[in-house]
Amino acid sequence: MRTLARILMASILGAACVGFAGCSGLQTRGIMTPFVITNANIATVELGTLPVPKAQADDSIHRNAVWFTLYRQNATMNVLAYWFGGKMIFTNAALYQDVNQFAALHDDYIAKTTTRPALYTEAQVNHILSVSDTAAVNIEKAREGVKP
Amino acid sequence: MTLDDLIAKLPAQFKPWATQYGPTFLTMTADQFKAWFQLLIQGDIYTAYRQLLAASPTAEADIAAWDVAGGKLADDVIANADSIVLQKAALTKLLEIMLTLGLSVFGF
Numbered sequence: 001m002r003t004l005a006r007i008l009m010a011s012i013l014g015a016a017c018v019g020f021a022g023c024s025g026l027q028t029r030g031i032m033t034p035f036v037i038t039n040a041n042i043a044t045v046e047l048g049t050l051p052v053p054k055a056q057a058d059d060s061i062h063r064n065a066v067w068f069t070l071y072r073q074n075a076t077m078n079v080l081a082y083w084f085g086g087k088m089i090f091t092n093a094a095l096y097q098d099v100n101q102f103a104a105l106h107d108d109y110i111a112k113t114t115t116r117p118a119l120y121t122e123a124q125v126n127h128i129l130s131v132s133d134t135a136a137v138n139i140e141k142a143r144e145g146v147k148p
Numbered sequence: 149m150t151l152d153d154l155i156a157k158l159p160a161q162f163k164p165w166a167t168q169y170g171p172t173f174l175t176m177t178a179d180q181f182k183a184w185f186q187l188l189i190q191g192d193i194y195t196a197y198r199q200l201l202a203a204s205p206t207a208e209a210d211i212a213a214w215d216v217a218g219g220k221l222a223d224d225v226i227a228n229a230d231s232i233v234l235q236k237a238a239l240t241k242l243l244e245i246m247l248t249l250g251l252s253v254f255g256f
Contacts, residue, residue: 023235025228094224101217115151116171120207127211131218142225145232
């Protein structure tokens with residue numbers, strides 16, 4: 001019964017998507033929807049406060065790393081995995097690659113700064129945070145189907 | 149081993165060098181180090197130094213990678229928005245045709 005309801009919902013949403021709004025290359029469902037929106041809001045506010053001290057910027061990049069890890073874990077290009085496989089972010093191929101790329105960049109940042117805290121200057125850490133926050137905002141813009 | 153472990157093991161005069169070149173050695177496998185050490189034994193010190201510099205992670209290269217990824221994402225989000233506009237335009241066109249057909253059938 002629950003599966004039937006999901007199929008019905010997918011069909012209705014699919015029709016509505018094409019008919020009224022157009023199909024975005026990045027769609028979310030479940031807890032991921034408020035998560036993506038909230039993260040974008042936090043990132044937007046933070047972008048207005050940059051530059052911040054290095055330690056604070058570093059903390060924020062670690063926080064964004066958690067966001068992008070969750071995006072990577074939940075992203076799929078397979079509509080069946082999206083509706084029935086527990087995945088909560090449906091993306092086209094290009095945006096799927098972007099989500100994975102940003103998750104990898106955050107992993108790389110954490111790995112490098114753990115062994116080498118002085119690798120980046122304060123300005124560079126702020127620059128990385130700025131790119132990271134902008135990416136979080138752009139993920140929401142992709143979900144909304146609007147331009148950055 | 150972490151960079152801090154490496155620095156702790158070294159005499160004081162080598163510690164500043166470890167900060168710059170240590171991360172490269174930490175990422176080397178034993179075979180890579182053996183090949184690099186072989187260059188030193190053969191006296192090919194310029195090649196050895198060039199290899200060391202090429203393998204050394206730099207902050208500038210990392211920043212460039214972030215910028216490239218950010219640019220690609222922005223382009224993909226723009227392409228996504230354009231695609232939605234195109235879908236709507238195509239559907240509107242289709243509905244115009246359907247409307248014309250309907251009006252013709254019903255004699256308006």
